[in-house]
Amino acid sequence: MRNRLHLFAGAALLAITSACSPGTSAPADPPGLPTLPPPLSAEGDFGTTLQTALIAARPGEIILLPEGTFQLTEGLSLDVEGVTLRGAGQGKTILDFSGQEGAGEGLLVTSDDVTLMDFAVINTRGDGIKSKGADRITYRYLTVEWTNGPDENNGAYGVYPVESRDVLVENVTVRGASDAGIYVGQSENIIVRNSVVEYNVAGIEIENSMNADVYGNIARYNTGGILVFDLPDLPVSGGHSTRIFDNQITENNTRNFAPAGNIVASVPSGTGVIIMANRNVHVFDNTFDQNRSAHVLVMSYSLPFTDEAYNPLPRDVVLRANRYGPGGNDPQGDLAPLAAALGGQLPAIVWDGVDGWGEGPAQAVNLSINEAEDAGFLSLGLGRYPIDPARMAPSPVRPEGTPPEEPAAVTLPHAPA
Structure with missing residues (x-):
């Protein structure tokens, strides 16, 4: 487990080498774009100046933030369509909420066709930037960070679009979220690309959503x-x-620092990808390395539920053409005793082996493992929930799944491919 000094050193090193990573530097504007307006005044109470501009904005307006670090004590909100909120750069325009009063997010957006770009939000009491019911929203060249490192008192989510269609998150950096760095929930048509997530509990989380492409990202630490x-x-x-x-x-x-009771509080430290109770998930052409519990964990939802329409099993999952380095050498959390019983180490890919719930019939999980033979696989053979340890039957034999048709690439009306 990395100690806090190592964590901070890693963050500092990233800052020095950030020019080599995605998500850190916006390119120059191409010729032919409209002239930008003058930036907001940096004099006086900047929080009040900015919130007033957000309230008074007209649809389609660009609000330009000045360069500097600005101390804000109140959260911001935007409910005007088509607004672009733009700073001077992630390292040049910094909205610092270290003295925030109340537990809300730093910025809440509830309107469509909004673009947020070229600024940083740090040390919010709640979530960093949240959008709700905001279709065709763009998060681009943003940083959200809690500068004290992993801490359960940090805000839950860094970038947090929910209940939306056509979501674009690109070239974003998030550090220190006590739930997920980039979280997209209950949404449809999603692209998360070319971003850096580190020192969060979950780096990127796609939850209860449809049609998502997650690619070109660095998820580490x-x-x-x-x-x-x-x-x-x-x-x-x-x-x-x-x-x-x-x-x-x-x-x-990184140790799991989620507050007790959060669903991600059960995520074992050292996991690369977790697929839980979702359908038609394709994982391919990724590089996995040095994830100490397992590179890929495929599992069912294990807690009691009353939602009659809910299916707790993963279905139609494809793993193919990924690159697996060392890992699984120090399993954590609920995986630790299982690994101990199996010799102390887990292979690259672990499936809980659950294909039924309660008294219901077994279902076809259809797990397709099209990986090189040296990519180890283990089914824990749990059978069904509630778990009966006496029925556990671990097996390294890959299931004979039939790959479902791969989803089409996600296209968004407001973003080039």
Whole structure:
């Protein structure tokens, strides 16, 4: 387990080398764009100046933030369509909420066609930037960070779009979220790309959502790298059709610092990708390395639920053409005693082996493992929930799944491919 000094040293090193990573530097504007307006005044109470501008904005307006670090004590909100909120750069315009009063998010957006870009939000009491019911929203070249490192008192989510269609998150950096760095929930048509997530509990989480592409990201030093979940008793459920590809998912060994009771509090430290109770998930062309519990964990939802429409099992999952380095050498959490019983180490891919719930019949999970033979696999053979340890039957034999048709690439009306 990395100590806090090592964590801070890693963050400092990233800052020095950030020019080599995605998500850190916006390119110059191409010619032909409209002239930007003058920036807001940096004099006086900047929080009041900015909130007043957000309230008074006209649809389609660009609000330009000045360069500097600005101390804000109140959260911000935007409910005007088509607004672009733009700073001078992630390292140049910094909204610092260290003295925030109340526990809300730093910025809440509740309108469509909004673009947020080129600024940083740090040390919010609650979530960093949240959007709700905001279709065609763009998060671009943003940083959200809690500068004290992993701490259960940090805000839950860094970038947090929910209940939306056509969501674009690109070239974003998030550090220190006590739940998920980039979280997209109960949404449809999603792209998360070219971003860096580190020192969060979950790096990237796609939850109860449909049609998501997650690619070109670096997920490192989190508790778990990338999560695809479907949970019961939410307004939108039945998550499906997610592609996770061309990501670097490495060294996700940070201790789990989520507050007790959060669903991610059960994520074992050292997990690369977790797929839970979701359907038609394709994981391919990723690089996994040094995730100490397991590189990929496929599992069912294990808690009691009353949602009659909910299916707690993962279905139609494809793993193919991924690159697996060392890992699984120090399993954590609920995986630790299982690993101890099996010799102390877990292979790259672990499936809980659950294909039924309660008294219901067994279902076809359809797990397709199209990986090189040296990528180890283990079914824990748990059979069904509630678990009966006497029925546990571990097996290294890969299931004979039939790959479902891969979802089409996600296209968004407001973003080039």
